[in-house]
Amino acid sequence: MIVTARLLLRPPMVTDASGALEMLSDADTRTWNPARSVVDLDSAARWCAELADWSGGDHASWSVLDRQTQAFLGLVSVHSINPTQADAEIGYRVSPTARGRGIATEAVAVASDWAFDNLSLVRIELVHAVANPASCKVALRAGFPLEGLLRQSFVYGDGQRYDEHLHARLVTDPPPFIARSA
């Protein structure tokens, strides 16, 4: 569990299903970070249960909750963990009603802090479509400088192939300047 002044990050629970379904039904989420298996509450509950299972060692995933109200705000996942290379990737989604308040920035910053501290990672990569500028802001503010442009590198949820930005944060980088402590 990760606690900040306003957020609580914990492994997903099946009780997050309705919040997850709302988030995953949003048009931007369906384009930029879809979960195609989720079509109703039952499949959303299964998705949450799968993300709660960290036993494979390949990911660490958290539901992001409002610390006061426990409302579901989003989900962040350190995935594609490669212990040999000491690297991983990070992905994130925020519920449409919670956007524009820095939730993703804070969640990505503290989840990557946790991953450096607990998984002995050296590098975490963050990739987003150039056509998704909100995600670029999240990356830069969460301490992931831009490293380059990947041309026509990924087919997103709308079936279109997009250029992407590659960002990364190294364990040796200075921490991002955001409020993060409880």
Ligand SMILES: CC(C)(COP(=O)(O)OP(=O)(O)OC[C@H]1O[C@@H](n2cnc3c(N)ncnc32)[C@H](O)[C@@H]1OP(=O)(O)O)[C@@H](O)C(=O)NCCC(=O)NCCS
């Ligand atoms: C991208 C996403 C995670 C951002 O979540 P968030 O909690 O709103 O992010 P933050 O509030 O930390 O920062 C977003 C910033 O982008 C800005 N932004 C939002 N839409 C924008 C747009 N279309 N163009 C430019 N900036 C935009 C916001 O205004 C904010 O900047 P500001 O604080 O200067 O106003 C959220 O929009 C989302 O879940 N989108 C769908 C899924 C997705 O794109 N996931 C990431 C895939 S790589």
